[in-house]
Amino acid sequence: MADVKLWNMESGKEIGTLEHRYSIHTLCFSPDGKTLAVADDGRVVLWDVRSQVATTTFEDASNWATFSPDGSLIAMRQRKTITLHDIKSGKDIDRQEVETHASQAFFSPNGKWLAWGSTTQGEPIRLWDLTRLKPVVSR
Numbered sequence: 001m002a003d004v005k006l007w008n009m010e011s012g013k014e015i016g017t018l019e020h021r022y023s024i025h026t027l028c029f030s031p032d033g034k035t036l037a038v039a040d041d042g043r044v045v046l047w048d049v050r051s052q053v054a055t056t057t058f059e060d061a062s063n064w065a066t067f068s069p070d071g072s073l074i075a076m077r078q079r080k081t082i083t084l085h086d087i088k089s090g091k092d093i094d095r096q097e098v099e100t101h102a103s104q105a106f107f108s109p110n111g112k113w114l115a116w117g118s119t120t121q122g123e124p125i126r127l128w129d130l131t132r133l134k135p136v137v138s139r
Contacts, residue, residue: 002020002021002022002023002024002040003017003019003020004018004024004027004036004047016052017052018036018047018052018054020038021040022040022041022042022043023041024038025039025040025041025062025063025064026063026064026065026104027039028064028065028066029049029067030067031067031069031071033049034048034049034050035047035048035049035071035087036049037067037074037076039064039065041062042059042060042061043058043059043060043061043062044057044058044065044076046074056090058078058083058085060078060079061078061083062079063077063104064076064077064104064105066104066106066107067107069109069110069111070111071087072087073085073086073087073093073107075105075107077098077102077104077105078095081095081096082095082096082105082114082116083095084114084130084133093133094133096126096135099118099123101118101119101120102117102126103116103117103118105128111130112130112131113129113130114130115127
């Protein structure tokens with residue numbers, strides 16, 4: 001079991017613990033700081049930071065998740081795809097197949113692109129045009 005400890009940065013005191021059953025890979029706060037995405041071995045869990053309650057769990061997800069700059073979308077790796085999920089509606093918008101060694105993705109500052117690389121040397125950077133939901137390969 002792995003835990004995420006929450007701290008009040010002003011007082012320096014621990015304010016809570018979010019319990020996970022697997023090893024934690026990455027953490028990501030939503031832009032408004034109200035939600036924490038925790039990626040562990042096999043799933044991504046969204047936590048309401050204030051209440052310390054898990055609000056959503058995505059199974060078959062691994063290693064990472066990232067919020068769009070406006071907080072309306074979350075991208076995560078699920079098996080051999082990157083899934084783009086709408087937070088408000090609770091629905092998946094689209095998926096892109098990825099190679100086995102895809103690294104974490106990042107949104108552009110304007111939220112119109114998602115980019116990821118590969119842990120395999122020589123592989124191109126992948127770009128996903130989110131305005132048209134069209135993949136683009138870059139070098």
